[in-house]
Amino acid sequence: MAGTPAMIDSLAVWHAYRLPLLIALAVLVLTLRVYRQFNSRSKTAASSSVPVSPRSQSPEKSEKPDAPAQKSISPSTASPTTKITEKPTATPAAAVKSTAGPKRVQGRKPVKTIGGRRSSAENKENGPRVSFIQPIVFFASLTTTTERYANLLLEDLRIAVEKQSTSEDRKKGILPPQIHDISYLEFDDFFTSVPEAPADSPDIPGTRYVYCILVPTYNIDTVLNTFLGHLDETHNDFRIDTAPLSKLGGYSVFGFGDKEEWPTEEEGFCSQAKEIDRWMAKLTGRKRVFPLGMGDVKNDPEGALKDWTNGLLDIFNDIVEYGGLGEGVSGSGDAVESDEEDIEDDEESQKKKSSTMVDLEDIKMNGEGDSSAAPIPVDFTTVGKAGTTTDTAKEMVPKTSPTYAALTKQGYSIVGSHSGVKICRWTKSALRGRGSCYKYSFYGIRSHLCMEATPSLSCSNKCIFCWRHGTNPVGTTWRWKVDEPELIFNGVKEGHYKKIKMLRGVPGVRAERFAEAMRIRHCALSLVGEPIFYPHINRFLEMLHNERISSFLVCNAQHPDQLEALHRVTQLYVSIDASNRESLRKIDRPLHRDFWERFQRCLDILREKRSYQRTVFRLTLVNGFNVDDEVQGYANLVEKALPGLVEIKGVTFCGTSTSAGAGLTMKNVPFYEEVAAFCVALNAELERRGLKYGIAAEHAHSCCVLIASERFRVNDKWHTTINYQRFFELLEKEKADGTPFTPEDYMAETEEWAYFGNGGFNPDDERWYRKNRKPRPIDVAPESAPSS
Template structure:
């Protein structure tokens, strides 16, 4: 198996070219040796679940063993490499897991790509992440390093170095095919003597190793020369007993890659002073490939970890061609809606995510933290810039353009995990102070932050699966206790149901979470008792990363399939004695709304929100005040938005893909009254 990470696609191109050569090489070795080789597999580290490969080898056909190869560029920005290294560190220190859980592997080898202009030698960080990976793989496999780590400078000579390394791998595979072992000096070879390429750090598997790894991590961000890691290991090993560390609590999953406020503490004060402080990175630095990729996709990056992007429905509403489901279901004008996030990072790698694999991921906040007012002013400025760019677009309605220059709503659901931002309550307060309503979406992986959340106009939790295994496959969470976190979030939502408008958002992905899961979802609704349940078919973003995740257009459900699922879920809820019914829909978004009977008054649905009343309650009682969702329940849901009527506002004009008009089906005119 060949694993790679790539931000600029250079390593990916090398990996794919190498895969073709490796297939030919193993085919030839199979013929020469009479052994059977499975077809090599290529895996993008940003698209796999680490639990499937790095806690134990994957399950395979009988008697098959795997050989891991890694092609790893090193970055001084936050990438999937940091997440992988954190995962390996946690696995190594997890007392519940065997000392060498990857020992069943035949072996492994790593090739690192670096830049000698920025990091002239290994002591100054050249290929530092590849070296970290090599160390942890050595520990987790029981020192089954089949071939020494290779390193190449991407700007000069990497092709030759990589060719030499690939040739060595070919020789190793040939030896394994002939002898069924890695050879002399490697565990499992029959020779009791270890090879002498094991690093000095491997001799001590205690807390000292933690500080050694911190050296490599910080060296990439420092222009100050450091000793070689092995020399530092010897230096630390020779310190007197008074400076050796006390026991370190590894139950904090922040580890050595987390913010210094949450990382484990040690007491080796002299050594820490010698090594210098650890540099806290920006999540998305302006000179990083991640920044370039996101801006190319249309995002405006604000500060170092926030983003804003104009929605396609905002553009559509400006031209009078229809609004998004939030307008049909809740009365939000799409042209006055700002879609943003204060955290581009997430703790899941959902198969249906539209992030194109470019956003950072992590389980703890380990980056620079921007002030809430900086983010607030920045996202407003960038949003208005994007709105003004629509001024000359044909078909834009003058009155809607004028209205769009006043933000009335903020959807904190762009990308990433908004609740991950440490000052989310302060950011929400800034929105509300300018009478901007808030819809906040979280992924049910941060229960502490969810419990601490103050006033929000509408609170969403993404419910993407009804059981542990399905959730692991579709959300690919980074937290090991993801299911327990998920359940705790549902319990917190249940507690908040008489304070916030709470919503379960179900994203249906055919082949993952649709078939035979209605009963499981009903059990989750029974546990959380949300005000509303949004059922939405997945939107396929059509990228290569989606294909790598196993998604294609075949995973996008037809609207009739979403309708069938909604009816099935409604029936399961009624069977449990839960008062929920299908209330409204937006067919264009493949979205259906189930609502609690709390929002049906005199036989009429009231799913819309009285936004003015929400702000009055906030001003009267404060963000910690007590009120119920019914206190700011809006007017009757318009008939065209109700279940069975499609959800398209008859005041707008439907068009086909070529901009040609489609005849509207008008149910009746919208009832009088202001729509937010």
């Protein structure tokens, strides 16, 4: 019986496609069965009376979770080759170990996993699922090298952001990175609590910060010591959680070190980076996104950083893809790593306890049994402080350190462990009759009789125009061995005389001046570092004055307590490198977090000292930093401190890579005409305010101009020069019977050739020009030059 054409067509279709249709039907049935079985297991797990998570419900770190009756393997921790038994087993009530007190039961959704990674939308520790990552790059740098590497990392992160989808409805990804210099941060904003997500972020609940920290390692006191101290205090502060940064998306640290100086990690290679990594692990609850990276500055550090960056970006993509740091993500802090850190912490704690605990019987024995032994200092108000007094203080500049090698290479003679002396180029010039520096024009100091020294090579600023190439130590507090003033005084004199003797064979040195140079008459405490940082600065000054060596002391207005306690000097300088907070931060790059407040307090102290000290403002002009539209600001500072003298000098470019990295080039060096014009404008503003100042002298060769108070103007003539013999007579009389004296008591008349408009070059010397270099004509109207 023949079928209809429709039936014949249907049979043909069935025979042609029956196999694929049967397979699709079987897959559909199997999928429905798996789905129903999965749903039933989820409901059984949710209704179970046994807590799913093995974590303790108590926030205390020391409390351990109860041990389960049967050991089972969790899907989130099982390896791909482990067979997982999913058959539910009943847990007898007797098998559950009881604990004292009521047990808190918190409803908690079981954590689902995808490929071994946690993907819970809500998690008590981690919060909402991570959808957007906001990377923040933190760096610390003295010589701007690490800053350069931080900017390379920033650029790589920006490139990664640009490669993402640009659609506005993007639901996850990496946000444009931020960058911060640790030196200028308020630590509480980033390292005491997690910063708030930006208001314009695509998905505020799912946006997490990830900290990328790049740091070098120094053997000197830097901002990293302050930073590490903050991390320590934050973790151990009983008022806040021990892991206040646990809401971060994660963190990772990269350190730079020098394997030539510190060959191994045990000897200090990248030691400060390791310390920061360890503290961040505690503060974040071990949310280490990627392992600690380390680069040798002498062996392709950029390549090591690039490898670390690539690994970091891979983890960023994993976090975005799976919603957080899963146990399956490399570097997230697995059990072995966490246990090792806990063991290290316990060992350190035990060491601290054993080293700081002192038996009262031992105290008695030390006090009575051994009369030669010094009493052990015990602080009964703070646990663990007693042991710190017995620690051996480190040297500021050890002979084996890179700092020592760098400074000696630059011509410094290191005295003791923290002092130095160096021959100034103007000393060499004066020995050959080619002129002295501005101090001779302004104050009557001949450069070949001057010694430039410092009792402290350490400074609390990292000025962009520093001549010391950024190699001198920096620090905010004195934490080093302290040399006696006698050692320093004898050492700097010996070093100075040795360097003078080395010049006896230099062509052009005049015999009479060489003989005069073997008797130091003046000491400029402005070589490098911060002289008043030295704890015994007053004793050192007394030794100078006892040998009738005058003293010019320069400070950077960052140590008000030491400035206030300073005894009389011949002339006291304060460096005023900017007229406002932001400019000062950019130019001086201070380490003190309250640098502006310290600066202001120093001005108040300077105003108090003006009645019996010659006080000087030292302004260093840097085009593009502190010149444009800052006359009003400088006038405000002069009005506040009322210094007797204001020196204004153009910056000297030393041509180092450090300066270039800080943004300083020859374009930032002003011409003398620019410096003179600035002085005229500042003097006019002071006159407009009724302040009695005038332009007194100049030294065009040094690109320097002097504004003086009318206190130093007598009979229409300037008296900025110092009568040094009279100064020591008055000083000795003050010591003998307490008779006070003022700056006006030892002033002398300024030479006419030094007046503003006359150039300021000593006519007894011969001006020397470099080969093939013609002198530039100087045309500055001497508007404020007094009539003679």
